[in-house]
Amino acid sequence: MKHISILVPKGDVALSCIEGSFTVFNKVNDFLAASGRSPLFKVQLVGLARDPETYHRLFAVTPDLTLDEVSQTDLIVIPAVNGDMQQVISMNQEFFPWIVKQHHKGAEVASLCVGAFLLASTGLLDGKKCSTHWFAANHFRKMFPDVTLVSEKIITDEGGIYSSGGAASFYNLIIYLVEKYAGKELAILCSKMFEIEFERSNQSPFIIFEGQKGHDDEPIRKAQEYIEQNFSERITVDQLATMFSLSRRNLERRFKKATSNTAVEYMQRVKIEAAKNSLERGSENVSEVMYKVGYTDTKAFRTTFKKITGLSPQEYRNKYNRALAS
Known part of the structure; x- marks a missing residue:
């Protein structure tokens, strides 16, 4: 039986x-019981104390066990945390040595959405890839420069250290883990029961590019504004x-350092974000939108658009333009 510890x-x-x-x-246990099989998972909530934690002033979650009462586990699930991340990390730092100890004893670890901030604070992600909510990507990169953030990914799997993309995409990681532990048949059954898209791997269509201006390099900020x-x-x-x-070399070096994009990448992302807005809200066709945002080469526009969003311009328009769908 797999022991799963969901942190509180x-x-x-x-x-x-x-x-x-x-x-x-x-x-999954219910599905197994219905077919006369034994349960596969023992799922417990684990906190720093047995006292209930109250969230949003309305909902209380009572841990089943404290850290000291869990000698060994198979999977640790770290939920998303919100607010000032430095404060949240400080409040929960007692979890970190325990997570590291359990991982060294063979436990796998999964962070959900911005729970990646807690996972990264353990040091277990150093030199590894992880994802998180795209909205928190810039902040994450600054706090954890030793982690390779792939914020376009829905799921990362670094040898038993997992992460998920933003918000409800954590369900995709849970289904991925169900498939790993219980097999594809049960994973598909869960995806159908909870109506979760199976094997969705990219959150790029959901990303809103707002520019990375949380830096102190004034000439680069002005260059961003000009673009x-x-x-x-x-x-x-x-x-x-x-x-x-x-100098060109100095601008490119400083631009990359300040924004995590080259100047050319930044220009592309600004153009594609403008194109996305037009495709979502306007009545122009794809070619008209292409010219509007400064592209003249159809192939270059489509290639760059798909690279950034994961969809072709027409697919994106069909997906998000409500007037078109009505």
């Missing part, structure tokens, strides 16, 4: 991650370097 952290926690994980793993205000124009890196009195 202190602070502002996404209750759905605790309840959803608990429900799905126990539903955003003139996205329909053809802007070159040399033009930006001259405009802000920097």
Whole structure:
């Protein structure tokens, strides 16, 4: 039997991650019981104390066990946490040595959404890939530069250390773990029961690019603003370097450091974000949108759009344009 420990952290926690994980793993046991088989999972809530944790002033979650009462487990699930991440990490730091100890004893560890901040604080993600909610990506990169963030991914699996993308996509990771532990048949059954898309791997269509301006490099911030205000124009890196009195090499180095994108990548992302907005809300066809955001090469536009969003421009328009769908 697999022992699953779902953590009950202190602070502002996404209750759905605790309840959803608990429900799905126990539903697998129900499916097995219905076919005369033994349960596979023993699911317990584990906290720093037995006292209930109250979330959103309304919902109380009572741990089954404390850390000291769990000598060994097979999977640790870290739910999403909200608020000031430095404070949340400080409030929950007693979990970290226990998580590391259990991992060294063979336990796997899964973070859900921004629970990645707690997982990364253990050091277990250093040198590894992980995902989190796209909205928290810039903050995560600054706090954990030794972790390779792949925020477009729904699921990462680094040798038994798992993470999921944003919000409700944690269900995709739970289904992935059900498949690993219980087999594809039960995973598909769970996906149908909870109406979760099976094998969805990319959260790029949901990402809203807002620029990375949480830095102190003023010339780079001004370059970003210029790009955003003139996205329909053809802007070159040399033009930006001259405009802000920097060498091309210096601008490219500083741009990458400040924004985690090259200047060319930033220009592409700004153009594609503008295209997404037009495809969502407007009546223009794909070619009209392409010219509107400054592209003249159809192949280049489609290639860049799909690289950033995971969908073709037409697929994106069909998916998100309500007027078109009605």
